[in-house]
Amino acid sequence: MALYEHVFLARQDLSQQQVDALVEHYKGIITAAGGSVGRVENWGLKSLTYRINKNRKAYYTLMDITAPSAAVKEVERQQGLSEDILRFMTVKVEAHEEGVSAMMQKREERSERGDRGGFGDRPQRSFGDRDRGDRSDRAPRRPREGFEGGAE
Numbered sequence: 636m637a638l639y640e641h642v643f644l645a646r647q648d649l650s651q652q653q654v655d656a657l658v659e660h661y662k663g664i665i666t667a668a669g670g671s672v673g674r675v676e677n678w679g680l681k682s683l684t685y686r687i688n689k690n691r692k693a694y695y696t697l698m699d700i701t702a703p704s705a706a707v708k709e710v711e712r713q714q715g716l717s718e719d720i721l722r723f724m725t726v727k728v729e730a731h732e733e734g735v736s737a738m739m740q741k742r743e744e745r746s747e748r749g750d751r752g753g754f755g756d757r758p759q760r761s762f763g764d765r766d767r768g769d770r771s772d773r774a775p776r777r778p779r780e781g782f783e784g785g786a787e
Contacts, residue, residue, distance in 0.1 A: 636670060638731055639700040639707055643714055643723035644693035647680060654694045657719060661698070661710050668709065670702020673731055678738050687721045697738070699731045 645654050654677065662672045678695035687693070700707060707725055714720040735743070 636701050636703055637707075638728050639702070639725050640728055640731070641698045641700050641707070641710070641723065641725045643696055643698075644683075644687070644721040645696065646688075646719050646721060647690050647692040647694070649694060649719060651677070651694070653719070654696065657717075658696060658698070661713070664710050664713065665700055665702050665706045668702060668706030670700060670706045673699035673701065675699075676736055676739055690721060693721050695738070697736055700725075701731075 645657060649657075658675055658677075662675075665672055674697070676697040678697065680692050680694055682692050683690065711723060711725060714723045
């Protein structure tokens with residue numbers, strides 16, 4: 636049997652329980668066809684880069700699947716018909732990743748760093764302390780015409 640990573644995006648107005656029910660439904664389809672589902676990661680509600688069917692956000696879910704291609708095609712067919720699924724993508728892989736995916740690692744790093752931590756060894760700055768850098772490569776400003784510089 637082949638190994639797949641399957642990611643799907645569910646509508647933003649669903650609840651997390653409804654997304655979990657969708658995952659269980661698709662797991663049932665795969666196991667009925669003789670396959671199995673390994674790791675399932677809920678990446679949560681994330682903003683979309685562009686609107687999809689008037690949705691600005693979507694629930695992202697990753698599933699590691701070991702199944703024949705017919706089972707994956709059936710899941711994709713049902714997701715294509717479902718109004719709750721905005722997009723899906725299945726990728727055939729040589730081996731499933733061990734541990735958490737890159738998306739979950741980013742979330743863990745963010746929580747360890749804090750909400751508004753600095754980057755690396757640089758301290759965090761407020762908006763008013765923007766570093767303007769070295770401006771020596773610029774020519775001096777010419778004076779503005781019709782402006783004396785004083786208040787009248």
